[in-house]
Amino acid sequence: MLSSWKERLLLHYLFWKTRSARFQRYLQGKSSVVKGREMRIDRRKIRAVAVQQKLELYTEPLHYAEQMRLQVEKAVQMEAHLVVFPENNGIQLLGMLPGIKKLAGKGETSLEGRTGQLSVLDVLCFVGPVIEKAARTIFSLLAAKYNVYIMAGSFLHPDGEKVVNRSYLFGPDGNLLGTQDKVHLFPTEQKWGINSGERFHVFQTPIGNLSMPVCMDATYFETFRILQLMGAEIVMVPIANAEPYHFYLALRGIWPRVQETLVYGIRSALVGSFLGFNFTGKAGIFAPIDLTPKKDGILAESLSHINTDLVTADLDLEALHELRAAHPYLGDKNPELYEKYFPGIYLNHSSNDNQDRDCP
Amino acid sequence: MILEVMALSLSDASFSSPLEYEDSVERIAGEVQMRADLAVLPAYSALLFAWNCSMIKKVSGFREAVLSYLDNCEEVNGEFLNSHIKLAKNLNLCIISGTTLEREGRKIYHTSTALDRKGKVLGKQRQTHLSALEQGLGICRGNELQVFNTDLGRIGIVVGNDAWYPEVSRILALQGAEIICHPGALDTDHSSSWRQLSGMWREVQQNQFFCVESQLTARIGGESFSAQSAVHAPCEMTEGKSGYLALGKTGQEWVSAHLDFTAREKVIQNYPLLSFLNREAYRHYFPQIYASIQKQEVK
Numbered sequence: 001m002l003s004s005w006k007e008r009l010l011l012h013y014l015f016w017k018t019r020s021a022r023f024q025r026y027l028q029g030k031s032s033v034v035k036g037r038e039m040r041i042d043r044r045k046i047r048a049v050a051v052q053q054k055l056e057l058y059t060e061p062l063h064y065a066e067q068m069r070l071q072v073e074k075a076v077q078m079e080a081h082l083v084v085f086p087e088n089n090g091i092q093l094l095g096m097l098p099g100i101k102k103l104a105g106k107g108e109t110s111l112e113g114r115t116g117q118l119s120v121l122d123v124l125c126f127v128g129p130v131i132e133k134a135a136r137t138i139f140s141l142l143a144a145k146y147n148v149y150i151m152a153g154s155f156l157h158p159d160g161e162k163v164v165n166r167s168y169l170f171g172p173d174g175n176l177l178g179t180q181d182k183v184h185l186f187p188t189e190q191k192w193g194i195n196s197g198e199r200f201h202v203f204q205t206p207i208g209n210l211s212m213p214v215c216m217d218a219t220y221f222e223t224f225r226i227l228q229l230m231g232a233e234i235v236m237v238p239i240a241n242a243e244p245y246h247f248y249l250a251l252r253g254i255w256p257r258v259q260e261t262l263v264y265g266i267r268s269a270l271v272g273s274f275l276g277f278n279f280t281g282k283a284g285i286f287a288p289i290d291l292t293p294k295k296d297g298i299l300a301e302s303l304s305h306i307n308t309d310l311v312t313a314d315l316d317l318e319a320l321h322e323l324r325a326a327h328p329y330l331g332d333k334n335p336e337l338y339e340k341y342f343p344g345i346y347l348n349h350s351s352n353d354n355q356d357r358d359c360p
Numbered sequence: 361m362i363l364e365v366m367a368l369s370l371s372d373a374s375f376s377s378p379l380e381y382e383d384s385v386e387r388i389a390g391e392v393q394m395r396a397d398l399a400v401l402p403a404y405s406a407l408l409f410a411w412n413c414s415m416i417k418k419v420s421g422f423r424e425a426v427l428s429y430l431d432n433c434e435e436v437n438g439e440f441l442n443s444h445i446k447l448a449k450n451l452n453l454c455i456i457s458g459t460t461l462e463r464e465g466r467k468i469y470h471t472s473t474a475l476d477r478k479g480k481v482l483g484k485q486r487q488t489h490l491s492a493l494e495q496g497l498g499i500c501r502g503n504e505l506q507v508f509n510t511d512l513g514r515i516g517i518v519v520g521n522d523a524w525y526p527e528v529s530r531i532l533a534l535q536g537a538e539i540i541c542h543p544g545a546l547d548t549d550h551s552s553s554w555r556q557l558s559g560m561w562r563e564v565q566q567n568q569f570f571c572v573e574s575q576l577t578a579r580i581g582g583e584s585f586s587a588q589s590a591v592h593a594p595c596e597m598t599e600g601k602s603g604y605l606a607l608g609k610t611g612q613e614w615v616s617a618h619l620d621f622t623a624r625e626k627v628i629q630n631y632p633l634l635s636f637l638n639r640e641a642y643r644h645y646f647p648q649i650y651a652s653i654q655k656q657e658v659k
Contacts, residue, residue, distance in 0.1 A: 221526035259558035342646035346639040
């Protein structure tokens with residue numbers, strides 16, 4: 001770790017640079033093209049925008065705030081009720097760390113390899129609180145300024161003695177409506193020492209019952225089934241997939257989950273390269289096959305998997321409930337079967353222990 | 361270990377007697393280049409058998425055809441089983457013989473039967489989730505899911521409508537199923553390649569087993585069934601990462617493929633999906649959440 005006085009000084013500087021008043025002054029000073037916007041809500045037409053964000057390291061946090069503002073403004077110009085940002089949406093603020101841009105620019109493939117004893121967990125524990133505080137301020141201000149619901153994406157940061165990958169939802173008054181910790185961790189995250197969440201949350205809002213599990217959570221039907229049974233209508237999944245894009249591999253996450261649980265799904269994607277990770281993915285908005293014009297389960301999807309983009313679609317929540325009530329195949333339940341096998345079947349199967357790891 | 365498997369759609373099945381039925385299955389098995397180890401037949405195969413062999417009335421509606429079959433299901437199912445015992449022995453082939461409707465007391469179940477190479481019944485699997493049509497017909501849900509230990513590996517059966525319920529495949533996968541056999545029957549109006557991606561393809565990708573999917577192509581009582589039979593595997597071990605080892609065209613009589621167990625094992629070693637299930641999280645919700653829809657925490 002850095003020697004303690006340098007560490008304290010740097011941390012103090014980062015908090016000073018990301019102080020709320022600075023973001024507030026900056027964002028309030030920006031004129032909005034959608035002044036005095038009123039949000040009219042019709043459950044038959046909830047307009048969602050999914051953000052596909054190309055990763056860029058920002059030395060100056062106001063530049064990050066400006067980039068996020070531009071995305072929200074574009075979405076609001078599209079008359080969005082809900083804007084959804086990607087997983088690890090705070091990586092871009094790592095640019096504030098001295099030397100990180102140089103490392104990334106050299107195409108370094110490992111943070112650990114260049115920093116001696118410094119682990120990814122060390123970095124997250126050090127700078128995570130700064131990023132989390134900055135993100136909360138920025139997205140709260142943007143939600144209120146543009147009178148729109150914002151799912152800010154997820155951020156890796158410490159919470160007490162744990163480090164979590166947590167997504168954030170803000171209401172149009174700027175209030176934080178809630179958070180969701182990633183429940184299923186990617187192997188790399190396990191290796192880093194991130195802790196998984198153990199609870200799922202659904203947030204009741206005028207634009208529908210919203211939830212926001214993170215990336216790998218959409219690999220497992222359990223996530224969506226639990227959320228569906230908790231009342232979710234719209235499931236937002238921020239992703240940051242560090243693998244080459246492939247149609248079928250990309251199809252394995254949110255799309256099948258939407259089909260088996262009859263919810264709307266919104267995928268936001270972080271794209272671009274950082275320290276040897278090449279993130280690819282397409283922002284998209286998905287619905288049960290029967291509610292899509294081409295009967296393909298896709299309402300909108302980016303054409304690119306590498307560039308910044310916004311995609312939008314309208315969600316008809318009433319049609320969703322009509323479909324659930326009359327679906328020819330889905331909608332049955334077998335409580336006797338579930339009681340016989342759950343949760344024992346999971347406990348009997350050997351799996352990686354979900355060990356708690358503490359912040360150093 | 362490598363196995364040769366085949367899925368039969370019973371398309372163009374012009375048989376009118378059990379003997380002709382056996383001949384047509386033997387002919388198809390002969391067309392498969394390698395000697396098959398396992399054959400899977402589609403859902404409603406016994407109903408089609410009874411329909412074509414005039415063991416039930418030639419009524420005008422599908423529902424009426426099913427009711428007529430139920431009136432005579434013991435006889436139909438007996439003949440149907442005998443034919444498959446002969447076929448399994450003659451072809452030295454494990455057979456998942458599609459599905460029957462069977463009565464137990466006052467209850468009716470939609471059931472698939474597994475036969476070993478000697479024609480011995482390995483076991484039965486009842487469908488556990490019903491479609492709207494099946495509920496209307498008074499069919500009951502089974503509430504047990506079994507994996508059969510065979511010389512071909514550990515086999516599970518996802519019967520008909522169970523393909524849309526991920527709980528079924530997950531329970532079978534966690535019991536160690538390596539090959540899932542799926543007798544299916546999609547009505548033509550609801551059939552499409554996207555719909556099928558949301559069926560067993562989806563299950564294979566989240567459980568990393570093989571699946572032999574047999575989809576009925578037939579017309580019974582005015583109802584038309586057609587979809588694509590397929591052999592599935594995890595994307596990483598298939599050409600173009602498509603998740604298909606073989607994919608038939610709609611109405612194709614059969615598809616076949618090799619199942620390479622070593623290749624599957626490598627995929628799982630590299631990316632052991634089931635190892636990352638969060639069992640601690642599920643304990644908070646399963647099974648009680650199924651009984652209390654929307655009464656859970658909604659903030």
